[in-house]
Amino acid sequence: MRRVTVERRRAARLASAAAVVLLTGLLAGPGAASEDEVDAAGTADYDCRFAGGELRAEAVIEARFPAAAEAGSPIRPQAVSVGITLDPEEVTALFPENPGHLTGTAALSVEVAHGSETATARWQDLGAGAEVRPGQPLVLAHTGPVPSVTVGSAGEARFTAGRLTLALTATGPDRAEAPPTRTLDCAAAPGEDTRLATVRVTGPGGPTDPATGSEAPGTGPTGRPEDGDGIDVDPVRPAAGAESCPPELPTGEIDFSEALPPPDYAPPPVPGRAPAHGCAYALGYASVRKLNGAMVINDPERQPAVTNVIVSLQTQSVTRPDNYSRIDSLASLDLPDAESTFLTFGFQPVTAKVSFENGPLSISTGSYRPAGGTRTDFAVIAFRQSLRLHDVKVNGTPLDVGPDCRTKEPFKVVLRGKAPEYANVLTGGRLRGDIAIPEFSGCGTGGEDLDPLFTAAISGPGNHVEFAQEKTCTPTTTAWCPPAVPPLPATDPER
Missing domain, CATH: 2.60.40 (Immunoglobulin-like)
Structure with missing residues (x-):
């Protein structure tokens, strides 16, 4: 060899x-x-x-x-x-x-x-x-x-x-x-x-x-x-699944702009015939390119948050001359804080907690086959997110960044799956995407402006995200209830 x-x-x-x-x-x-x-x-x-x-x-x-x-x-x-x-x-x-x-x-x-x-x-x-x-x-x-x-x-x-x-x-x-x-x-x-x-x-x-x-x-x-x-x-005992899904329904408008677009002549989306309220666990990694590292999101070792979802809230389809079908679902995910240590500029150890503020999650899955052409399957989750930093320490010494040290504006997160890795929101699977983290604002107190520090250390494009979503528990999929916690995406390369 x-x-x-x-x-x-x-x-x-x-x-x-x-x-x-x-x-x-x-x-x-x-x-x-x-x-x-x-x-x-x-x-x-x-x-x-x-x-x-x-x-x-x-x-x-x-x-x-x-x-x-x-x-x-x-x-x-x-x-x-x-x-x-x-x-x-x-x-x-x-x-x-x-x-x-x-x-x-x-x-x-x-x-x-x-x-x-x-x-x-x-x-x-x-x-x-x-x-x-x-x-x-x-x-x-x-x-x-x-x-x-x-x-x-x-x-x-x-x-x-x-x-x-x-x-x-x-x-x-x-x-x-x-x-x-x-x-x-x-x-x-x-x-x-x-x-x-x-x-x-x-x-x-x-x-x-x-x-x-x-x-x-x-x-x-x-x-x-x-x-x-x-x-x-x-043996390791996985985090306990929720006994039941959250009682409240997710709210918001579905954003299906990241899905594969339908033919121009397709009719508009219509309400789904049998939308189902359910929940599932999703967790993974988010990298910070400038720091050449990553952190666990929705850590299974701690109390992970469950994704609250309405399955098949609306659909869109056409059969001739092209064949296009799409199912749109709406979800919400209130992520717990992540706690991380990173090196600012490669030498300054900084410990901080990161809070995630997510907008509604739009989940679109479907397929498109032009007349006489090849079928293309698609799966995409899109939502807007803001990050807030707090409980910051530099070399173990607390640094007061104020109550509103956050990304200057919400940014869009787009995660895509490919068949057979991710077929639909019910069966779940693996999703991937790259995000651009905006500049930070509101960081510092007493006239001290720390915005440039966090912007230089964290903000920018090319931050890779890997997520794994487990099967969705609904009234019609009781075999998947209570929802299970999936392994972190890197731990199951066959999926």
């Missing part, structure tokens, strides 16, 4: 590792560990095999562990990130077609040892997305929830990174064909230290009895837990 060989100087290695650490701050959220927590972060080279050859990837693995845990209580890693750095030559070896964007999913086997017992926790379905810039390293910071681990007696629980599987998918809103995916099977390079953390476990069967200072019951002469205490790995 052909092997991709890339020379790395130590300075470049440290720089790329730092880039991953900073990018994971954007994705996984800000904040340092408390006295009861330990931040684990390490860099290791992984040798990876793929269908066309081999390459070496640099991995930065980060997680926040409790410093101590009681026996029988779950040890739950937080702020997990598996950051991967690929040199330009490696990206070209994987995708000679030079894709504009890549999304990735990572699965990392983490070995857990407690006394003489071991178990494996699979940190899987970790998603990432990034823009591919010619001649520059690609940094993908995969994040997501991971299983908790419970041990049955006192001692030490040791976590070590093992094999790594990566699935990288070339994406972008303008792809005319199904996006290609490359799967990499990776193992740590010889001599690499992949230890992550050691958690002290206290409680019954501890190494010593605090009252007497002698060995506690349940330990052997070495002070280690006796065999048979067990290590339990509890």
Whole structure:
């Protein structure tokens, strides 16, 4: 097999590792560990095999562990990130077609040892997305929830990174064909230290009895837990779906201007024959091109918001001589705040919360086949959105940006899906788009104008968005009720 060989100087290695650490701050959220927590972060080279050859990837693995845990209580890693750095030559070896964007999913086997017992926790379905810039390293910071681990007696629980599987998918809103995916099977390079953390476990069967200072019951002469205490790995539990859809109906006018236009002679839209009130979960990533990073929108680890939708509110169709049909639905989505850390101008760490103010969501799906021509399917979601920044900190110091630091004007978000990825609003699927973030205004207090700072750091075109919508729960689709929370879009490349 052909092997991709890339020379790395130590300075470049440290720089790329730092880039991953900073990018994971954007994705996984800000904040340092408390006295009861330990931040684990390490860099290791992984040798990876793929269908066309081999390459070496640099991995930065980060997680926040409790410093101590009681026996029988779950040890739950937080702020997990598996950051991967690929040199330009490696990206070209994987995708000679030079894709504009890549999304990735990572699965990392983490070995857990407690006394003489071991178990494996699979940190899987970790998603990432990034823009591919010619001649520059690609940094993908995969994040997501991971299983908790419970041990049955006192001692030490040791976590070590093992094999790594990566699935990288070339994406972008303008792809005319199904996006290609490359799967990499990776193992740590010889001599690499992949230890992550050691958690002290206290409680019954501890190494010593605090009252007497002698060995506690349940330990052997070495002070280690006796065999048979067990290590339990509890799989990730998805965020709970809503028990029922919101009672109120979404309101507003449908904007079908982004749908494939009908023939000039087509009759105007008419009310749908059987509109249905339903709801579905939709979540994903939004990149900030200037910061070369992305943040999770409607985070499934937190309490995600449900999309409230009226399915088939109006339709438009014609059958001769051309065949055109379109179904328009109307929805609303009140997104929760996103909390992110980013580097202003590449060096100044800034933490902020982002509020999203969305207008009505117009969802149009359908097909158009000219007489004697080829059928074209389309799916598009369009809405207007404003961003507001608040709770801003610079190097940990609060920065008063005022109550109305926001984009100067609402901007249009257009997300498109392609069959069979997205057929209709009932079955859902994946959507993609690029947005332009306007300038900021109203930032600063006491005569201080911070508008230019945020405009220079964030505003501009080419910010990529990937969204996954799960099936819609309605009175006629009760099998899909309550609505399920989908995986982040990068975690399911087949969809």
